[in-house]
Amino acid sequence: MTQYVIIGDGISGSSAAETLREEDPEANITVITDEGEPLYNRILIKEHAKGKLPEAPISIHDEDWYDERDIDLSLNTHVTSVDTGAKVVHTHEGEDLSYDKLLVATGGTPTQLPVENSDADGIHHFWTFEDARGIRESAEQAETGVVVGAGLLGIDFAAVCGAQDVAGKYLMRGDRWWRYALSGDGAEIIHEGLREKGVEPVFDSGVDRFEVDDDGHVTAAVDPNGDRYECDFAGVAIGLTFNTEFLRGAGLEQNNGIVVDEYMQTNVDDVYAAGDITRFYDVLLGEQAQNGSWGSAKEQGRVAAVNMAADDEAEVFEWVSSYSITHFDFPFLSFGHPTLGDEHAERRYSDTEWRRIAFKDGKIVGGVLIGDLSPQSKFKQLMREQRVVADQADVLLEQSVDLDDLAPAQSQEQ
Ligand SMILES: Cc1cc2nc3c(=O)[nH]c(=O)nc-3n(C[C@H](O)[C@H](O)[C@H](O)COP(=O)(O)OP(=O)(O)OC[C@H]3O[C@@H](n4cnc5c(N)ncnc54)[C@H](O)[C@@H]3O)c2cc1C
Numbered sequence: 383m384t385q386y387v388i389i390g391d392g393i394s395g396s397s398a399a400e401t402l403r404e405e406d407p408e409a410n411i412t413v414i415t416d417e418g419e420p421l422y423n424r425i426l427i428k429e430h431a432k433g434k435l436p437e438a439p440i441s442i443h444d445e446d447w448y449d450e451r452d453i454d455l456s457l458n459t460h461v462t463s464v465d466t467g468a469k470v471v472h473t474h475e476g477e478d479l480s481y482d483k484l485l486v487a488t489g490g491t492p493t494q495l496p497v498e499n500s501d502a503d504g505i506h507h508f509w510t511f512e513d514a515r516g517i518r519e520s521a522e523q524a525e526t527g528v529v530v531g532a533g534l535l536g537i538d539f540a541a542v543c544g545a546q547d548v549a550g551k552y553l554m555r556g557d558r559w560w561r562y563a564l565s566g567d568g569a570e571i572i573h574e575g576l577r578e579k580g581v582e583p584v585f586d587s588g589v590d591r592f593e594v595d596d597d598g599h600v601t602a603a604v605d606p607n608g609d610r611y612e613c614d615f616a617g618v619a620i621g622l623t624f625n626t627e628f629l630r631g632a633g634l635e636q637n638n639g640i641v642v643d644e645y646m647q648t649n650v651d652d653v654y655a656a657g658d659i660t661r662f663y664d665v666l667l668g669e670q671a672q673n674g675s676w677g678s679a680k681e682q683g684r685v686a687a688v689n690m691a692a693d694d695e696a697e698v699f700e701w702v703s704s705y706s707i708t709h710f711d712f713p714f715l716s717f718g719h720p721t722l723g724d725e726h727a728e729r730r731y732s733d734t735e736w737r738r739i740a741f742k743d744g745k746i747v748g749g750v751l752i753g754d755l756s757p758q759s760k761f762k763q764l765m766r767e768q769r770v771v772a773d774q775a776d777v778l779l780e781q782s783v784d785l786d787d788l789a790p791a792q793s794q795e796q
Pocket residue numbers: 389390391392393394395414415416417424425427428459460461462487488489490508509510535538625628656657658659673674675676677679704705706707
């Protein structure tokens with residue numbers, strides 16, 4: 383009987399466990415997590431922090447779900463090391479668990495700002511349900527807030543400030559929000575949305591140090607220009623540090639993440655990885671890539687499990703991810719790899735509608751849609767088909783995209 387061990391019970395680990403049980407009904411399956419609760423919806427915890435959603439709908443599985451599938455779940459258990467030669471996983475409680483096949487699905491931990499007082503009371507990072515509970519409580523009592531990190535997670539902190547009536551300053555490094563994926567035109571729509579929520583974007587800023595009171599609670603952030611912003615709440619979202627410390631000496635190839643092929647296999651026999659932690663071979667992009675999104679992590683877990691159970695390269699991971707933001711009156715969606723590409727096309731349609739498409743070698747590799755998400759399925763289809771369309775960007779920027787207006791794919795190759 384095959385023994386599978388999965389480290390991590392986020393969406394990638396949990397989806398792998400579910401698939402393994404379907405693919406291999408007789409196997410022993412163990413899922414280990416250092417969190418105190420089984421899988422919950424990490425995407426929804428921001429709504430809890432905003433004060434909008436009670437706890438119950440955020441939970442996805444209870445412990446019975448694992449029992450019913452005869453999956454052994456170890457909560458509050460931290461894996462301290464893996465011996466890939468002896469095929470044994472060691473936990474902080476001194477337990478040794480043997481495996482035939484191992485899945486590493488341990489994601490990341492928010493990176494702390496390397497500045498004075500960055501661990502003060504009232505300064506928050508956002509990854510777990512426990513974090514969300516703390517953020518909610520702290521924001522409910524706060525009057526002024528500071529947010530650092532001009533990306534997809536930082537904006538969740540800004541939305542928490544807005545929803546909890548905390549007067550926020552959003553300190554950004556460059557001249558706009560998510561400058562790697564948005565131009566000034568697109569970002570301005572987001573800036574306006576933030577202002578309407580009572581959060582003021584501050585550009586060419588950041589945090590040089592935090593100030594604290596006698597009780598160690600944050601009172602202000604001072605930016606590199608010497609400007610001081612009073613705050614009794616602060617949210618820091620400057621990136622993720624991948625949870626790979628326990629893999630020291632395990633021989634797994636890493637490159638800011640665990641390197642896997644399109645089958646989710648690492649370079650070490652019988653060790654697979656899935657989810658945020660992977661640097662995977664993206665067959666659509668034709669190169670290694672990374673992707674921090676829920677749908678992609680879920681699919682990677684499923685594909686890894688199919689290949690683990692088949693003991694073969696049975697299924698390739700091929701996926702166009704998307705990530706949406708619902709904090710504003712207008713919708714926002716990024717898809718694929720919007721920060722990559724060698725060519726871009728964009729257009730602004732109104733005060734709340736904008737579109738940008740990223741191309742690599744003439745093919746769509748990602749993009750951002752604000753205000754009107756209707757072209758997303760067409761753009762994703764073109765990505766999957768790997769069609770060369772950059773020279774027909776005008777068709778893709780029409781308000782209503784009609785793929786029939788594109789030159790036939792075959793004639794382009796002649
Ligand atoms: C606030 C927030 C909002 C988000 N919003 C969106 C969104 O709108 N759309 C979207 O697509 N994505 C969103 N994401 C990102 C998405 O949630 C992640 O991409 C996804 O959850 C990654 O899943 P994962 O299974 O790879 O990793 P994780 O969910 O991070 O799970 C890894 C698990 O492994 C555990 N672990 C780590 N090390 C060990 C160890 N040594 N021993 C035992 N256990 C360990 C961790 O505690 C954790 O439970 C959001 C994330 C956050 C935090």
